[in-house]
Amino acid sequence: DAGITQSPRHKVTETGTPVTLRCHQTENHRYMYWYRQDPGHGLRLIHYSYGVKDTDKGEVSDGYSVSRSKTEDFLLTLESATSSQTSVYFCAISSPLNSGANVLTFGAGSRLTVL
Amino acid sequence: RKEVEQDPGPFNVPEGATVAFNCTYSNSASQSFFWYRQDCRKEPKLLMSVYSSGNEDGRFTAQLNRASQYISLLIRDSKLSDSATYLCVVNKASNTGKLIFGQGTTLQVKP
Numbered sequence: 001d002a003g004i005t006q007s008p009r010h011k012v013t014e015t016g017t018p019v020t021l022r023c024h025q026t027e028n029h030r031y032m033y034w035y036r037q038d039p040g041h042g043l044r045l046i047h048y049s050y051g052v053k054d055t056d057k058g059e060v061s062d063g064y065s066v067s068r069s070k071t072e073d074f075l076l077t078l079e080s081a082t083s084s085q086t087s088v089y090f091c092a093i094s095s096p097l098n099s100g101a102n103v104l105t106f107g108a109g110s111r112l113t114v115l
Numbered sequence: 116r117k118e119v120e121q122d123p124g125p126f127n128v129p130e131g132a133t134v135a136f137n138c139t140y141s142n143s144a145s146q147s148f149f150w151y152r153q154d155c156r157k158e159p160k161l162l163m164s165v166y167s168s169g170n171e172d173g174r175f176t177a178q179l180n181r182a183s184q185y186i187s188l189l190i191r192d193s194k195l196s197d198s199a200t201y202l203c204v205v206n207k208a209s210n211t212g213k214l215i216f217g218q219g220t221t222l223q224v225k226p
Contacts, residue, residue, distance in 0.1 A: 033213075042119075042202065042218035043159070058213070090158055101147035101206065104214055106158035 003027050006091050006107040014115050019078040021110045023091030025071075031094035032074040033104065034058075034066060036087040043090065049074055081114045088112075116141055121203050121217035129225055132193045136220045138186040138203030147206035148179055150188050152199045153219065159202055162188075193224045 003026035013019055023032060033048040035058075045058030047066040055066050063085060065077045078085055088111050092104040121138045128134050140148075148165035163170065165177040165186050176189040186203055203217035 040218060043216040045213060048213065101164060103149060103161050103164070104159075106160070109158050
């Protein structure tokens with residue numbers, strides 16, 4: 001296994017509250033990603049990181065912020081959760097195949113419900 | 116138009132059947148292609164990479180047609196355990212590793 005853990009795995013919260021999801025990796029990978037998965041949309045990239053303190057936006061970054069103060073931890077924060085952010089959130093790391101292509105290995109997911 | 120498009124299915128097939136999934140992508144500069152498998156309420160896992168020359172892994176065959184911007188996955192002799200959602204995935208032709216996912220095709224293999 002790639003050594004990725006997400007916490008919490010399940011969370012129910014109320015609209016307007018802050019939420020932080022944590023992704024921890026033990027593989028010392030440079031690239032880390034946060035995706036959300038919703039019916040009819042598939043997986044969509046929220047933010048990604050290419051190193052400590054180096055992050056960039058994905059396609060659905062509004063309402064989310066991230067931080068990476070250590071190689072092993074990538075945090076996703078919802079400053080003020082909304083019902084539209086009810087989703088399953090997956091963290092991933094990127095590692096190269098022998099061909100040079102990068103593949104993603106995912107954590108088990110964090111299921112967030114915003115009431 | 117979505118960057119990666121798949122027929123969501125579901126495909127309902129009997130055990131032992133051969134089934135094929137297709138996927139189209141819009142960015143002609145894409146360089147890397149994959150099929151991922153996702154079981155219900157689990158994370159996606161890499162099934163196989165897709166190469167221009169086509170590649171086979173046991174009962175699974177993947178093919179890429181760059182001219183038509185089309186990827187396929189063929190599963191022969193379907194097993195009950197093949198029931199899952201199959202995600203077509205395309206790299207955005209950059210070195211960030213950013214991947215674009217199709218919404219997936221659901222396969223249900225029945226006894």
